[in-house]
Amino acid sequence: MRSTKRLAAGALAAVLGVATLAACGGSDGKKASGATGDKTVTLVSHDSFAASDAVLKAFTAQTGYTVKVLKSGDAGAALNQEILTKGSPRGDVFFGVDNTLLSRALDNGIFTPYTAKGLDRVSADVQLDRAKHRVTPIDTGDICVNYDKKYFADKKLSPPQSFDDLIKPEYKDLLVTENVATSSPGLGFMLGSVAKYGDEGWQDYWTKLKANGVKVVDGWEQAYNTDFSGSAGGKKAKGDRPLVVSYASSPPAEVIYADPKPTEAPTGVATGTCFRQTEFAGLLNGAKNEAGGKALLDFLISKKFQEDMPLQMFVDPVAKDAAVPAEFTKFGAKITNSASVAPDKIAKNRDQWVKTWSSLVLK
Amino acid sequence: MALPAAFFALFFAWPVAAIVGRGLKADGVWQFARLGEVVSDPDIAHVLWFTTWQALASTALTLLIALPGAYVFARFDFPGKQLLRAIVTVPFVLPTVVVGTAFLALLGRGGLLDQLWGVRLDTTVWAILLAHVFFNYAVVVRTVGGLWSQLDPRQEEAARVLGASRLAAWRTITLPALGPAVAAAALMVFLFTFTSFGVVQILGGPTFSTLEVEIYRQTAELLDLPTAAVLTIVQFAAVGLVLAVHAWTVRRRETALKLVDPAHTARRPRGAGQWTLLASVLAVVALLILLPVGVLIERSLDTPDGYGLGYYRALQDAGDNGSFLVPPIEAIGNSLQYALAATAIALLIGALAAAALTRRGGGRLVRAFDALLMLPLGVSAVTVGFGFLITLDHPPLDLRTSWILVPLAQALVGVPFVVRIMLPVLRAVDGRLREAAAVLGASPLRAWREVDLPLVRRALLIAAGFAFAVSLGEFGATVFIARPDHPTLPVAVARLLGRAGDLNYGQAMALSTILMVVCAVSLLVLERLRTDHSGEF
Numbered sequence: 001m002r003s004t005k006r007l008a009a010g011a012l013a014a015v016l017g018v019a020t021l022a023a024c025g026g027s028d029g030k031k032a033s034g035a036t037g038d039k040t041v042t043l044v045s046h047d048s049f050a051a052s053d054a055v056l057k058a059f060t061a062q063t064g065y066t067v068k069v070l071k072s073g074d075a076g077a078a079l080n081q082e083i084l085t086k087g088s089p090r091g092d093v094f095f096g097v098d099n100t101l102l103s104r105a106l107d108n109g110i111f112t113p114y115t116a117k118g119l120d121r122v123s124a125d126v127q128l129d130r131a132k133h134r135v136t137p138i139d140t141g142d143i144c145v146n147y148d149k150k151y152f153a154d155k156k157l158s159p160p161q162s163f164d165d166l167i168k169p170e171y172k173d174l175l176v177t178e179n180v181a182t183s184s185p186g187l188g189f190m191l192g193s194v195a196k197y198g199d200e201g202w203q204d205y206w207t208k209l210k211a212n213g214v215k216v217v218d219g220w221e222q223a224y225n226t227d228f229s230g231s232a233g234g235k236k237a238k239g240d241r242p243l244v245v246s247y248a249s250s251p252p253a254e255v256i257y258a259d260p261k262p263t264e265a266p267t268g269v270a271t272g273t274c275f276r277q278t279e280f281a282g283l284l285n286g287a288k289n290e291a292g293g294k295a296l297l298d299f300l301i302s303k304k305f306q307e308d309m310p311l312q313m314f315v316d317p318v319a320k321d322a323a324v325p326a327e328f329t330k331f332g333a334k335i336t337n338s339a340s341v342a343p344d345k346i347a348k349n350r351d352q353w354v355k356t357w358s359s360l361v362l363k
Numbered sequence: 364m365a366l367p368a369a370f371f372a373l374f375f376a377w378p379v380a381a382i383v384g385r386g387l388k389a390d391g392v393w394q395f396a397r398l399g400e401v402v403s404d405p406d407i408a409h410v411l412w413f414t415t416w417q418a419l420a421s422t423a424l425t426l427l428i429a430l431p432g433a434y435v436f437a438r439f440d441f442p443g444k445q446l447l448r449a450i451v452t453v454p455f456v457l458p459t460v461v462v463g464t465a466f467l468a469l470l471g472r473g474g475l476l477d478q479l480w481g482v483r484l485d486t487t488v489w490a491i492l493l494a495h496v497f498f499n500y501a502v503v504v505r506t507v508g509g510l511w512s513q514l515d516p517r518q519e520e521a522a523r524v525l526g527a528s529r530l531a532a533w534r535t536i537t538l539p540a541l542g543p544a545v546a547a548a549a550l551m552v553f554l555f556t557f558t559s560f561g562v563v564q565i566l567g568g569p570t571f572s573t574l575e576v577e578i579y580r581q582t583a584e585l586l587d588l589p590t591a592a593v594l595t596i597v598q599f600a601a602v603g604l605v606l607a608v609h610a611w612t613v614r615r616r617e618t619a620l621k622l623v624d625p626a627h628t629a630r631r632p633r634g635a636g637q638w639t640l641l642a643s644v645l646a647v648v649a650l651l652i653l654l655p656v657g658v659l660i661e662r663s664l665d666t667p668d669g670y671g672l673g674y675y676r677a678l679q680d681a682g683d684n685g686s687f688l689v690p691p692i693e694a695i696g697n698s699l700q701y702a703l704a705a706t707a708i709a710l711l712i713g714a715l716a717a718a719a720l721t722r723r724g725g726g727r728l729v730r731a732f733d734a735l736l737m738l739p740l741g742v743s744a745v746t747v748g749f750g751f752l753i754t755l756d757h758p759p760l761d762l763r764t765s766w767i768l769v770p771l772a773q774a775l776v777g778v779p780f781v782v783r784i785m786l787p788v789l790r791a792v793d794g795r796l797r798e799a800a801a802v803l804g805a806s807p808l809r810a811w812r813e814v815d816l817p818l819v820r821r822a823l824l825i826a827a828g829f830a831f832a833v834s835l836g837e838f839g840a841t842v843f844i845a846r847p848d849h850p851t852l853p854v855a856v857a858r859l860l861g862r863a864g865d866l867n868y869g870q871a872m873a874l875s876t877i878l879m880v881v882c883a884v885s886l887l888v889l890e891r892l893r894t895d896h897s898g899e900f
Contacts, residue, residue, distance in 0.1 A: 042764070048861065070764060077583035077745075081752055084586075088756050090763050104586070179569040181580060218564045221460060221860045225868055226467055232865030236662055237468055250863040257864025259667065259677075314862070351585065362570050 041065045041292030042091030044284070046078040049095055050312040051305070059299050065292045075184055076101065083108045087286045092293035095281040095300070097135060099128060099340070100187060102280065103347030106134055111282035112290070117298045121319045126278045128343060135280035138300050139315035142248035142335045143188035144274040145175070146267045148230030151242035160243065162272030163196050166209060173213035176227040176241040180357045183219050184277075189245045190357055191346065192275035195339035206360050215241060216361060224250070230267040232258070248274060249314040252331040256311070269333040276338035279315070364719035367712045367778070368732065374771055375739055378750025379595070382582075385753065386592025394589060401593040407577070411597060414573040417488060418557040421495035425552050426545070428496055428647060429503035435644040436504055437511035439637070440629045447645075449886040451652055452501040452828065456836030456882040458853045459561025460860060461875045465655035466494050466566055475654075490566040495559065497651055499552045502829075506548040506784055507541060509825045512625035513788070513818075514540055540620050543613050543787040550609045551783060554602065554740035574598050578743040595746050602741030606734040620791040622818050656879060663872035667865065674869035678877075691874060694855040695881060698835055701851060702885075705770035705777060705834035706827055712774065713781025713826065718811075720782070721789040736782050739775040747772065766849070773837045777830030784829070788822040789815065828886050835882055852878040 043049075049071060056067050068091075072078045075096050082094050086108060097105045105111065111134040119127070119136065126137040145166070147159040160171050178186030193202045217223050225233030228244035231254065251265035281300055283293045299305055306322035309315060316324065387394050401407055436448055454462065469475045470493070471485040484490045514537060522532040558575045574594060581591035632641050666673040678692045720733050739747070751772070755762040762768045792815055800810035838853045850858065852874060859871035 047858065073583060080583055080586045081749070084749060085752050085756060085763075090752075182564070182569070182584070216569050218569050222463070222467075222565055224863060225860060226464060226471075231863060231868075233868035236665060236868075237464065237471075246863070253863035253867075254865070257862070257866040259673070259866060 038289050038292065039065060040068050041093065041289050041296050042068045042070060043296060044070045044072065044078065044082065044089070044091035044094045046075045046096040047071050047073065048075075048313060052308050052312060055305055055308040058304060059296070063292075063295045063299070065289075065295060067296065079105055082110050082284065086110050089284040089286050092284055092287035092289045093281055093296050093300075094284055095138065095279070097280045097282065098184070099276075099278045099343050100184070100191065100346050100350070102128060102135065102343040105282070107347070110285050111135060112285050112287070114283045114294055114297060116294075116301055118301055118319070121321055122301060123318065123320060126318050128278065128280075135282040136297055136301060137278055137318045138281050139279050139309060139313065139318060141277045141279070141315040142274040142338050143185045143192070143245065143277060144248045144333075144335065145189075145270040146228070146230065146244050146246045146250050147270060148228070148242035149264075149266055149268050151229055159268060160270050160273075162270070163193060163205070165270070166214075166243075166273070167205070167212050169212070171212065171243065173215075174241060175209075175213075175243040175245075176215045176217060176223045177245040178220055178223050179216055179218050179362075181354050185220050185245050185247065186216075187354075188275040188277055189273070190353065191341050192273065192339045194353065195275070195341050203356060203360060206357065210361055214361070220246065230254075243270075247314065248333055248335050249310075249316075249328065251333075252325075252327045253314055255331045256327055265331040269335070271333050271335055272337065274335045274338040276335075276340045278318075364716070364732070367716035367719070367736070370712050371736065371778075374751075375742075375747065375775055376735075378754045379742060379746055380750075381754045382588070382746055382750040383592040383595050386588035386590075386595075397589045398593050398596070401590055402597065407594070407597075410572050410574055410577055411601070413571065414557060414575075415601065417491060417495075417563075417573070418553050418559070420488075421492050421499070421556040421559075422549055422553045424492055425496045425499045425503055426549060428651070429500045430507065430545070431640065432500065432504045432644050432648065433508040433511060435641055437508040437625075438516075438629055439632050439641055441631070441641060445887060445890055446883075447648065448504070449883040449890070450656075451504055451648060452832055452886055453656060453879045453882050454497050454652060455501055455829075455832045456853075456878055457875060458836065458838055458856050460565060461659060461856060461871070462494060462497065462655065463561065463565030465658045466490060466497075468658045469655060470566075485566060486568040486570070488567070488571070491559075491563055491571070493651070494562045494566055495552075495556045497655060498562070499555060500648075500652065502551050502555070503545075503548045505825050505829070506551070507544045509784065509822055510544040510787055510791075511537075511541060512628050513622045513821065514628070515621045515623045516628055518621065540791075543790070546609055546613045547783040547787060550605070550737065551740065551779065553605060554737065554779075557602065557605075558598075558741060558743060560744075574601075575743050579745045582743075582745045582749055591746070595743065598742060599738075602738065603734070605741075606737055610730055610734055622788070622791055625821060659872055659879075660876050663869065663876045666869060674866070674873040675877075677866055677870050678873055691850070691855045691859070691870060692877075694850045694852045694874070695877065697849050698851040698853075698878075698881065699885075701769050701773065701841070702831050702834040704767075705773035705837075706830045708770055708774035709777030709781055709830035709834075710823070710827055713778040713830070714785065714823070716778065717782050717785040717789055718815075720786060721792075733782070733786075737779045740779045747775070769841055769851075770834065773834040773841075774830070776837065777833050780829040780833065781826040784826040785819055785822045788819050792818050824889055828889050831885055831889070832882055835878070835885070852881070 049069065060066050070091055072081050075098060079094070079097055079101050082089060083104070089110075094110070106129065113132050113134050114136075115133045116136045119133075122137055124130070126140060128137070129135050145160065149159075152159045157170060160166050160168070165171065166175060177189055180186045180190045190202075193205050196202075197205045215227065217227060223244050224231050224246055226237045227239045227241045228234040228246075229239040229242050230244070231239070248269050251267045251269060254267055255261055255265050281297060283290065283297060287293045301319055303319060303322055306317035306319040309317060310325050310328060316328075387397065432451075436444065467474065467485055470490050471477070471483060474483070474485075476482040476484065484493070519532045519536045522536050523529065527535065559573055560575045560579065563571050563573050563576060574597065578591050578594045578598065581587045581594060632638050663674055664670045664672070679690050716732075716736055720729055751768065752763060755768070762771075796814045797810050800814050801807070805813065836853055838857070841851050841854055856871050856874050856878070859867045859874065
């Protein structure tokens with residue numbers, strides 16, 4: 001055994017050597033947050049958070065704080081990690097609680113109240129915690145059915161526009177949606193039907209939708225990139241569903257990320273099928289750098305960040321003075337009649353709704 | 364033994380126990396009633412049944428398809444063998460979401476099978492099983508083939524001379540010798556498929572669910588820790604049972620064998636029978652592995668203006684795409700750094716554990732430790748990840764935001780590979796050789812270097828290859844603490860696939876192709892590392 005130990009010491013040294021080498025490849029000080037003093041502010045978020053380098057640098061120039069971003073899984077997983085580590089958070093600010101998860105976040109008390117500077121420029125109807133300001137609204141997005149323009153033009157059929165249209169026989173076997181239990185657009189679309197048809201009616205609606213041949217896959221990536229015939233990926237995969245549950249901002253993305261750029265978007269939005277998602281950020285309870293966190297929250301609703309955000313995350317700004325990019329207005333759709341459900345109602349019924357939906361649609 | 368045990372306790376046992384404990388203990392009272400409630404839920408029973416059933420079927424199918432491959436790679440010489448051996452390991456590193464795409468293209472509507480015979484396998488259990496074979500083919504070929512290539516063929520020849528038929532000679536000489544390696548491979552495939560997540564989600568559709576998927580949902584999405592804890596215990600029980608069966612079957616089998624240099628055992632196939640076998644194995648590899656991989660490569664080149672490298676060129680600039688603060692191409696360097704660190708840790712811990720397990724004979728404690736080391740393969744990644752969050756949060760061990768957590772978590776999955784691949788070979792080393800060396804005055808370290816190392820070098824390299832590949836393709840742990848300025852390849856692929864638009868999709872395919880090339884090249888380099896002073900033994 002002595003030999004094993006000696007070998008261990010030598011090998012351990014070797015490992016540490018390799019590890020140090022690997023660490024040297026990194027560009028920044030890879031210390032745990034908090035050990036880096038007060039000049040770093042850590043933003044914890046879900047996988048979809050994105051901001052351009054220039055904007056983050058502008059924040060540093062303005063305040064002296066460097067932003068470190070930590071991403072941890074999808075929106076639900078990221079929030080639940082914060083709830084688990086309540087009181088000893090991994091960062092200072094959390095971004096990415098949406099209205100479907102808001103009550104869970106507030107009930108668990110993971111945020112410290114803070115009224116961000118410039119909140120008066122944000123419309124009141126997205127400020128869902130106006131009494132206490134534990135969270136600050138940052139962006140909104142609409143979950144809507146997208147349609148493949150070419151398919152409907154070829155068939156000389158007008159695309160569906162509303163929830164009611166989707167259960168009509170001419171749209172049989174055309175829609176693909178996502179599993180409510182595992183996908184946020186899937187959940188949003190289901191909540192949209194709850195808002196439209198009420199606590200009793202939505203189940204009946206889904207029974208009809210199922211009879212009309214709705215296809216359910218597990219996640220947005222598969223629905224959009226494989227089954228939907230209107231997207232770039234779906235065309236390659238020979239997708240055969242001209243209707244998909246996606247976002248109002250998906251058509252602009254199809255144009256922006258195409259080379260050469262088409263003059264019009266290949267897909268359109270069924271404007272009467274939308275559910276409004278609002279994303280919030282908040283100062284984490286027990287943050288090591290509260291001052292930096294507050295400065296970051298101010299910055300997240302500043303004009304600079306709000307105007308950078310749409311083309312980074314494909315969401316709409318909440319600040320009234322932030323201009324929406326031209327691509328959004330030209331290729332997207334302005335949604336005025338988006339459905340919504342109160343956050344506490346979602347929190348109360350969510351599990352039961354998901355269970356009911358699963359037994360209705362998947363079995 | 365102390366170091367592997369400490370590593371295991373700190374980075375696996377403690378976090379898992381903590382998260383399970385938190386789930387079972389509400390308001391300071393142990394909630395054992397939850398156990399009964401959850402286990403008796405018919406939905407959960409159904410999920411458990413499906414999980415076990417598909418894992419057993421996948422394991423059997425993988426063995427059936429891959430064992431002839433192991434023989435061919437061990438005993439035959441043919442041009443391009445090394446390259447092909449590296450290529451069959453490529454699936455191992457691919458993100459499941461990408462593999463799902465490729466399989467849907469072949470098995471789904473309008474796919475190849477559909478066009479040829481009008482057969483569609485997507486959303487059937489067959490798609491899941493085939494994808495599992497695709498992922499795990501290399502496990503069997505490399506684990507079993509590695510030992511097979513070191514068995515002395517002269518023993519079988521001697522038996523033939525003494526009048527045994529070909530089959531009898533194989534059954535009495537080779538099969539018993541291979542037993543432990545086959546069992547080890549089967550165990551690993553079972554554990555992998557038992558905890559399958561992405562494959563089941565994408566190819567099975569939402570109607571199929573495994574225990575792993577349920578645990579993820581209960582933990583990460585619903586934050587229902589009590590249910591997740593019970594499910595984790597159920598998972599433990601099932602995995603423990605399998606480990607017990609494995610230990611019981613292998614216990615009396617691992618004997619000293621006469622190992623030779625693999626270079627002497629492989630030769631060109633002779634006769635129609637051997638050529639046919641070689642051809643059929645190559646055909647299987649082409650259909651099962653090269654075809655799906657080919658689909659991905661084809662899509663990565665299929666730009667709107669004809670075939671070309673446009674998507675690859677796009678990878679070189681970060682553009683105004685804020686998901687990446689660096690060009691996606693830089694993910695290659697990040698991935699390699701993590702993989703090197705993870706491989707070094709896994710080799711160190713795994714080799715020490717394997718050495719300890721060999722020296723200590725077969726005491727009950729040692730066997731238990733051996734089984735424990737396998738557990739990380741059979742426990743949900745999200746359980747370990749969330750366990751890390753609530754245990755490693757105090758200095759000096761506040762590793763939650765540290766980069767070292769990634770290779771540590773990946774090494775947890777790498778260690779079982781190292782142990783399982785090295786153990787059959789180490790146990791086959793004749794102890795009398797070590798004794799002879801000691802009698803001649805060699806220190807234990809020197810004896811190990813002169814006796815064990817030359818014999819286990821090959822196993823060590825195969826194990827290193829797996830540890831490397833595991834880390835390269837690992838997604839779960841990386842996603843937890845991936846930094847935007849340090850994406851790994853699989854994380855970058857997932858990010859690109861998560862956005863609409865042609866360029867994103869194309870770049871995701873291009874990056875997946877690069878990931879495969881990086882994996883194959885790394886493995887080829889590892890193969891070349893074999894120094895050529897392996898003399899006669």
